[in-house]
Amino acid sequence: MSTETPRSSAPGGSSTKASRLGLRTVALGYLALLLLLPLAMIFYRTFEHGLAPVWKAMTEPNAMHAFWLSIELVAIAVPLNTVFGIGIALLLERGSFRGRGVLGLVIDLPFAISPIVVGLALVLVYGQVGWFGTWLSEHGIDVIFSVPGMVLATAFVSLPFVARETIPVLRELGTDAEQAAATLGANAWQTFWRVTLPAIRWGVVYGVVLTTARALGEFGAVSVVSGRIEGQTQQLPLYVQDRFENFDATGAYTAAVVLALLALATLLAMNLLTRRTRARSKLAPASNLNPEVI
Amino acid sequence: MLGRGLLGIYLSVLVVLPIAALLARSSHGGLSAFWREVSSPEAQAAIKLTLGVSAVVVALNAVFGTLIAWVLVRDEFRGKKVVNALIDLPFALPTVVAGVVLLALYGKNGPLGIDITFTRTAVAMALLFVTLPFVTRSVQPVLLELDGSAEEAAASLGASRLMVFRRIVLPALTPAIISGIALSFARALGEFGSVVLISGNLPFKTEVGSVYIFGQIQNENLPAAAAVSVVLMVLALIVLAALSVLSRARSKHVH
Amino acid sequence: MAIEVRDVTKRFGTFTALDDVCLRVGDGALTALLGPSGSGKSTLLRIIAGLETPDSGSVSIGEEEVTSTPARTRGVGFVFQHYAPFKHMTVADNVAFGLKVRRRPKAEVRERVAELLALVRLDGLAQRYPSQLSGGQQQRMALARALAPQPKVLLLDEPFGALDAQVRAELREWLRRLHEEIHVTTIFVTHDQEEAMEVAEQIVVMNAGRIEQAGAPRELYEAPRNEFVMSFVGPVNRLGDAFLRPHDIQILSHPDESSTEALVRRVVHLGFEVRVELTLQDGRDVWAQVTRETTQELEVEEGQILAVRLPAPRVFA
Numbered sequence: 004m005s006t007e008t009p010r011s012s013a014p015g016g017s018s019t020k021a022s023r024l025g026l027r028t029v030a031l032g033y034l035a036l037l038l039l040l041p042l043a044m045i046f047y048r049t050f051e052h053g054l055a056p057v058w059k060a061m062t063e064p065n066a067m068h069a070f071w072l073s074i075e076l077v078a079i080a081v082p083l084n085t086v087f088g089i090g091i092a093l094l095l096e097r098g099s100f101r102g103r104g105v106l107g108l109v110i111d112l113p114f115a116i117s118p119i120v121v122g123l124a125l126v127l128v129y130g131q132v133g134w135f136g137t138w139l140s141e142h143g144i145d146v147i148f149s150v151p152g153m154v155l156a157t158a159f160v161s162l163p164f165v166a167r168e169t170i171p172v173l174r175e176l177g178t179d180a181e182q183a184a185a186t187l188g189a190n191a192w193q194t195f196w197r198v199t200l201p202a203i204r205w206g207v208v209y210g211v212v213l214t215t216a217r218a219l220g221e222f223g224a225v226s227v228v229s230g231r232i233e234g235q236t237q238q239l240p241l242y243v244q245d246r247f248e249n250f251d252a253t254g255a256y257t258a259a260v261v262l263a264l265l266a267l268a269t270l271l272a273m274n275l276l277t278r279r280t281r282a283r284s285k286l287a288p289a290s291n292l293n294p295e296v297i
Numbered sequence: 298m299l300g301r302g303l304l305g306i307y308l309s310v311l312v313v314l315p316i317a318a319l320l321a322r323s324s325h326g327g328l329s330a331f332w333r334e335v336s337s338p339e340a341q342a343a344i345k346l347t348l349g350v351s352a353v354v355v356a357l358n359a360v361f362g363t364l365i366a367w368v369l370v371r372d373e374f375r376g377k378k379v380v381n382a383l384i385d386l387p388f389a390l391p392t393v394v395a396g397v398v399l400l401a402l403y404g405k406n407g408p409l410g411i412d413i414t415f416t417r418t419a420v421a422m423a424l425l426f427v428t429l430p431f432v433t434r435s436v437q438p439v440l441l442e443l444d445g446s447a448e449e450a451a452a453s454l455g456a457s458r459l460m461v462f463r464r465i466v467l468p469a470l471t472p473a474i475i476s477g478i479a480l481s482f483a484r485a486l487g488e489f490g491s492v493v494l495i496s497g498n499l500p501f502k503t504e505v506g507s508v509y510i511f512g513q514i515q516n517e518n519l520p521a522a523a524a525v526s527v528v529l530m531v532l533a534l535i536v537l538a539a540l541s542v543l544s545r546a547r548s549k550h551v552h
Numbered sequence: 553m554a555i556e557v558r559d560v561t562k563r564f565g566t567f568t569a570l571d572d573v574c575l576r577v578g579d580g581a582l583t584a585l586l587g588p589s590g591s592g593k594s595t596l597l598r599i600i601a602g603l604e605t606p607d608s609g610s611v612s613i614g615e616e617e618v619t620s621t622p623a624r625t626r627g628v629g630f631v632f633q634h635y636a637p638f639k640h641m642t643v644a645d646n647v648a649f650g651l652k653v654r655r656r657p658k659a660e661v662r663e664r665v666a667e668l669l670a671l672v673r674l675d676g677l678a679q680r681y682p683s684q685l686s687g688g689q690q691q692r693m694a695l696a697r698a699l700a701p702q703p704k705v706l707l708l709d710e711p712f713g714a715l716d717a718q719v720r721a722e723l724r725e726w727l728r729r730l731h732e733e734i735h736v737t738t739i740f741v742t743h744d745q746e747e748a749m750e751v752a753e754q755i756v757v758m759n760a761g762r763i764e765q766a767g768a769p770r771e772l773y774e775a776p777r778n779e780f781v782m783s784f785v786g787p788v789n790r791l792g793d794a795f796l797r798p799h800d801i802q803i804l805s806h807p808d809e810s811s812t813e814a815l816v817r818r819v820v821h822l823g824f825e826v827r828v829e830l831t832l833q834d835g836r837d838v839w840a841q842v843t844r845e846t847t848q849e850l851e852v853e854e855g856q857i858l859a860v861r862l863p864a865p866r867v868f869a
Binding site: 029120216219244263 | 510
């Protein structure tokens with residue numbers, strides 16, 4: 004998502020210098036007002052009374068529970084979407100079968116659909132009034148208002164990233180090396196592990212970083228399916244909302260700062276990885292639908 | 298083969314069945330029932346507000362997003378790399394945190410003495426925040442390709458800076474700007490997390506489509522929720538499909 | 553081992569890449585598939601390797617029919633046009649790949665890799681990565697890698713296509729000697745007739761999905777079966793329906809009953825060989841390939857009128 008360090012050009016001249024300074028001021032001013040100052044403010048507000056209240060807010064049982072639930076959701080949704088994402092990328096890039104277009108569309112849908120709509124759609128299948136609701140409750144399986152539903156919501160919204168990041172790398176790699184492996188006696192599994200995966204690994208890792216960021220931050224879909232039960236189905240973003248609505252500014256800010264730090268770590272990882280995979284632009288839309296939307 | 302089967306099950310459980318259920322539910326009572334839900338006054342107000350605010354936000358994005366891209370490519374200043382990296386922050390930051398962050402500065406107890414909570418301005422601001430990267434990130438690579446020699450040539454022929462921008466730079470950037478606009482618009486249509494805390498969700502005033510759907514789910518009015526969901530989803534798909542058709546037509550034109 | 557291709561047809565959409573092709577390659581032979589691009593030569597090679605499946609027809613290697621055997625169990629070594637190196641592996645690991653996937657003992661792998669690297673003269677570069685090698689070195693690594701699992705046949709797709717002229721000449725010579733050393737049945741694809749003539753024992757000329765003629769280089773040159781082979785294998789003058797080789801046109805010191813007059817338009821010195829461009833009495837243009845001595849002895853100059861003897865032209869029905 005970030006580009007290479009741009010080079011500067013354009014000739015000098017005092018009037019151009021002035022207008023350039025003007026444009027720079029407007030652009031940076033806009034960014035400061037919209038992005039940087041609000042972000043700085045929340046860090047200031049969180050730490051203005053020292054570390055003690057922050058520590059207290061962080062070690063609150065419900066906060067701890069929300070944190071670990073977030074980790075649990077990531078730990079389930081990210082590996083699933085990584086494995087299936089690589090599989091989808093291989094199918095779309097290497098397979099030849101009817102319905103490729105449909106598959107491409109299905110994995111892009113999460114980009115086009117509001118998280119709230121995702122949540123509602125899941126409720127309509129797995130909720131009490133949903134298609135499978137009766138069957139599920141007869142068998143004592145809770146999906147909606149429970150962790151499995153949150154897993155589904157998290158996995159849905161973070162589905163496309165690994166596939167979408169892997170596809171262009173696979174395309175660039177071409178099939179020669181894989182065919183060479185086949186003529187050397189490697190079976191499909193050996194070819195994948197020894198030749199394909201090592202060649203696409205940085206694309207996959209980039210996709211995993213985006214998937215993780217999206218899974219950690221998901222709010223709309225989980226807020227529909229979770230029931231937002233304190234200490235049970237509240238992950239970190241839901242906990243932020245809960246604290247905020249209960250006028251616990253410190254609790255809300257502390258959790259928000261934890262999430263903001265994770266987001267900054269994501270940016271750092273994205274930038275390091277872009278350098279590794281410098282050959283390609285992260286921005287060229289890989290699909291007929293939307294490229295990267297977290 | 299086993300892998301394909303598993304993949305089919307995964308996608309069905311996760312995506313295909315839920316979307317099918319949504320479509321089924323919204324068309325449950327036929328077209329007239331669908332229309333009744335969509336045209337209820339509150340739903341109408343929410344959809345109109347969503348479209349209106351999204352349009353304003355997208356227009357602002359077109360201007361500021363392009364400006365930011367230009368400054369990041371053609372200007373040189375200390376800390377540019379950091380600024381460049383931070384552009385992606387709205388993509389990485391959880392949306393609910395975006396709402397909290399904006400309120401910390403512009404909310405009731407903010408240091409500026411401004412209070413935007415529960416206003417349409419707040420809704421617009423939240424949407425501006427989450428859609429910030431789209432235009433900038435699609436314009437940036439095009440500006441990088443445009444190496445400035447055409448601009449210099451035009452300037453050497455006596456064109457004023459404004460003319461150079463209007464005649465040379467802007468036409469080259471237009472497809473990228475449109476693409477950024479379309480992605481911003483699709484995103485703004487469905488945005489929830491950043492809006493829900495900041496807007497107060499006042500029906501007929503600050504309640505956008507996604508928040509309306511959420512309210513109807515809470516009220517167990519699933520037909521209304523499903524109908525408006527389908528409207529938002531179809532609108533976003535139309536925008537993205539149009540973008541895809543446009544960019545394909547363009548790439549054919551180029552090659 | 554011998555290779556036999558019977559009645560193979562292959563279409564890509566509406567394009568017929570191979571049209572009912574039959575080919576036999578003897579055990580231990582070094583064969584060139586020669587033809588212009590789009591003639592189907594690479595497709596034929598890939599079908600022999602099992603990288604493509606023919607629409608109809610069959611392929612045998614040795615006594616075994618392998619048409620539906622996947623590439624990985626066919627026992628072919630394949631060298632790709634752009635070498636297809638495993639970029640994340642060292643040279644040694646590239647060469648060892650075919651042995652490792654067969655789970656050969658470590659000591660054996662090490663020994664065989666060292667042996668092959670010596671054979672292709674990359675001994676000192678075992679721990680380098682492909683990106684640190686020159687094109688010629690990558691090509692030799694690809695060859696060692698293909699040879700490691702002791703393939704029954706060795707197939708090379710435009711093996712020298714991406715190299716510059718000098719490296720190319722060296723590698724041709726080297727491939728020929730390597731073949732003498734290891735004697736594995738080898739087929740390589742090329743669009744360069746000189747390369748085919750220089751390296752191969754047998755040349756198969758292909759055009760538009762068909763085999764035009766197969767035979768020893770000399771046979772093709774001296775007894776081409778049709779005008780395509782005649783004009784593709786070696787230089788040619790075309791006079792209406794008739795074809796003559798430029799080196800068969802003789803320049804005489806004195807006219808005689810079999811000679812005819814010609815005007816020298818241009819003399820091009822290419823070292824030992826000299827190209828003399830002529831206009832015949834009837835106004836047709838031809839060129840003659842003669843030696844430097846001839847032009848010196850006869851003092852051939854532009855604008856001069858000469859006596860030339862034309863060979864009996866070849867006419868293809």
